[in-house]
Amino acid sequence: MTKEQETFHWGHEALHLEIVLDDDGSPRLTHLGLPGEARTSPGASLPLVEVTAAGHGRGWSGNRLVDTALGGRLRHRTHRATRDADWHVLTVELHDPETGLVAEVTYRSPDGIPVLRSEVTLRNEGRTTLPLESVSSLVVGCLTPQDPAAIDAADLLWAENDWVAECRWRRRPMRLTTPAHGGQVSNGHGRAGFALNGQRTWSSCGHLPMGGLTDRRSGRTWVWQIEHNGGGWRWECEERDEAAYAALFGPTDTHHVWRHPLEPGAAFRTVPAALSFSADGGPDAAFAALTHYRRAQRRPHADHQRLPVIFNDYMNCLMGDPTTEKLLPHIDAAADAGAEYFVIDAGWYDGDNGGWWTTVGAWEPAASRFPGERGIHEVLDRIRERGMVPGLWLEPEVIGVSSPMVTSLPDEAFFRRDGVRVTESGRHHLDLRHPAARAHLDQVVDRLVGEWGVGYLKLDHNIDPGSGTS
Known part of the structure; x- marks a missing residue:
């Protein structure tokens, strides 16, 4: 890395990053691409972090979450x-x-791969609590480049997603949501643009936490992902000072009722996000x-090299109705x-x-499904006798309304709002901050794995408890 006139360069043969320090010490990421690319503009004016x-x-x-006061005051x-x-x-x-807020931005890139991974750690070195909202x-x-013609040629990419209707990628011109401004009055910042929010406990419910931007003339393409598998996220791709920008977030107050009090001396780390790049290969090369x-x-992990073949009895087979008689063949x-x-799978x-939907939680085998003297162990032993590893389905975070665990666990072990247990689709959701909830799941896993010899747990999640617990 070199420093020339307050310009810092970093990267490798597949990716080059340039950060310029303004006269007041505020940093700007002004170039990201291939090493040696000709620069045609001084880059955009957004800070490295928006808070x-x-x-x-x-x-x-x-509706944008850029141009923030805190982000604009951050100095190198x-x-x-x-x-x-x-x-x-x-x-x-x-x-x-002014506030004592410290932001540590960590960029990572694997050697020879044109992808930038980023996460931010905030620390409060001030004297008062900062109630974070995004x-x-x-x-x-x-x-x-800072050129309206580049926006004219840009197409946005996003993926609509649903159960058994996954990964339906869409593409449309950026100008349909980010109109050009002309005439004597110009609005250089604007309010229009394209943004997606994942607002459920399934990070891919409705849309994948991904997006992209491609130049239909040159094939220059960016594809990004927010690496959050259990909560809210947001990305926006819009125009700022005649250039396209992307800003990627985890949960926010506006979109997910998320707030985090950053107390003096405390730290907060964001979910990671990654951005891939292709100079001229179009979306296929960026996805590659x-x-x-x-x-x-x-x-x-050894399984990534060995790639074992796993058979699951649910889809197109027993569909939540396993019994000894049905399982053995x-x-x-x-x-x-x-x-x-x-x-x-489910129903055992x-x-x-x-x-089976409302009885989850105790994770004890049903005698009516496994009526032999050895119960479910007859089935588990047959799996081992045939040279396979036995596995069981679990949905550990939920307790069905018909489960005995509804009364054996304290109210504090569940998600609650205004003192009332959250109930969604016939289930309650465990609050794993509570020791009784953790002890229950520890006991379940110790029994299934340690006593029964189960070698594979298929973990599922099927409800949306909303914004969580109060």
């Missing part, structure tokens, strides 16, 4: 470049002298780069077909007390 907190909003009212304090095995790491520390994971204001990044990011057929794991715990 809103009670008493510290935005400079331009609207220090930076360092390091290596973590095959990963290049750049850490930039920023400071707001914090960006990644802000890039230079997706296009993101795939390489995902494989590099995934923690090492499926076990033999799966073994003959070469399966290495056999998973008994459901007897005559209301159906």
